[in-house]
Amino acid sequence: MDESNTSPYTAGQAIANLQQTEHLGDRYYAAWWLGKHRVQDPAAIEGLLAALGDELDRSPDGGYPLRRNAARALGKVQDLRIVPALIACLDCDDYYVREAAAQSLEMQGDGAAIAPLSAFLTGGINVATAVPGRPHLIHPYEAIIEALGTLGATTAIPLIEPFLEHPVEKVQFAAARALYQLTADPHYGDRLVRGLQANKLPLRRSALIDLGATTYLAGAEAIAKTFAENSLKLIALKGLLENHLRQQSADSPSLTAESQQVMALMDSLL
Template sequence: MSDLPDIRDEGQLTIETAIANLQGEDLGLRVYAAWWLGRFRVNTDSAIQVLIAALLDEDDRTEAGGYPLRRNAARALGKLADRQAVAPLIQVLSCTDFYVREAAAKALESLGDPAAIPQLLGLLRGEIAGTLPALEPPQLEQPFDALIEALGTLAAVDAIPDIQPFLDHAVPRVQYATARALYQLTPEPEVARQYGDQLIAALSNQDLQLRRTVLADLGAIGYLPAAEAIAETLAENSLKLIALKGLLERELAGTPGPDLSAGAKRVMALMDALL
């Protein structure tokens, strides 16, 4: 207990009540408890166990057949950095609910275990039967952007031929996820750069929501040549600062300080001007 963060919450939920609620009768309290455990990073073994059990919940169903509790449990497990969750999350990648698969793919990306690669790739190839598409337009068959981003982060170089065709996908957000993953997966810097530059070009998209997505993508890959373009993008300064932080941290990983690289100084000068 003592190494857990000091938890303050208006709802007066404690770790014990959250875990009890998650196993209780009230479906509303259950779905909230799952979110709460992730939000406050409660990574005790009992929390992990009840969240893993919630991934297979059958009680909480939407009219369309969705599994709200499974979605929240998957999101929470993505935040708790416990490897025990990897196998159960791989299992729910074949859930009928699109949003459970999306949440599981994102969680597996943040858990960083390459064991997830075959199943992610299976979904991307459309080899897993019985999955339902997204409810809202454009009613994607699979959460392609989440799958591709996970494969990129998990360094799934063998997946490149399967990912490549999505550069021309009709949905821009999927194209950007693809450029982001190909940047991470391509070993030759001069080839990788073309994917980074593609994302820079996408920063001038007319749609604000898409510009925000691209900012997050560039921050995630820490693409230094994008620094100036990020600073000039028409979007909220908060989001530009978070993206630039991604670039800065990539630079600091190479040159950890206190002496700073020219790139790090350049990024900080841009950040200063956005405060």
């Protein structure tokens, strides 16, 4: 764990704050801090797992802020108990707990999450509708689909494909990202490249992030030319390059011409 010597806040204090019940704000911050610093202490993990069942910290809309932070934090540590606990969170009635659980399951990389995540897609896009009065769909489809792509869930391909036609463009991008990860079909990479030309900046940012999660090096130049912040374009190019290098054979340690092109594009943005 990387702790700052200038801060009086320690892992021990965070664990103690997480376990007390008087000051809910301190518990919320403690869960965030333990995740940020990736604290592997068994007591910290035990506290975060217990927080997934918290009933005290409630938001005005009925959600569970502490559970959300605990689910996010658990995605950043390693423990055999984490995956079943996060899978159980997928049944929570708080949308943001389900979203945090899906994102953390993606980070854990355990195939045990594929079936429960896939179950959310079985109804297709006809049931993937918005919640009246809320700024989100009934389920966190972006996070679910992205997790399935990262987890290599080839069995979910038929379930993901219809979401390319979902009315929410960010969900379309998530589907294209996952399908490229699962099939390496450039058609899906090109779909994300087209997303870089969206009229709205938030959509271009979303397409950048999704392209950066793939190995579609053919999209590198389009990333560099996107009308968006250079910092975000650098993050996308870095992700693209790192994913490509991880996929390369150990027998081919030298940089390919495509890899060198991505590095040159990164240099041009600095």
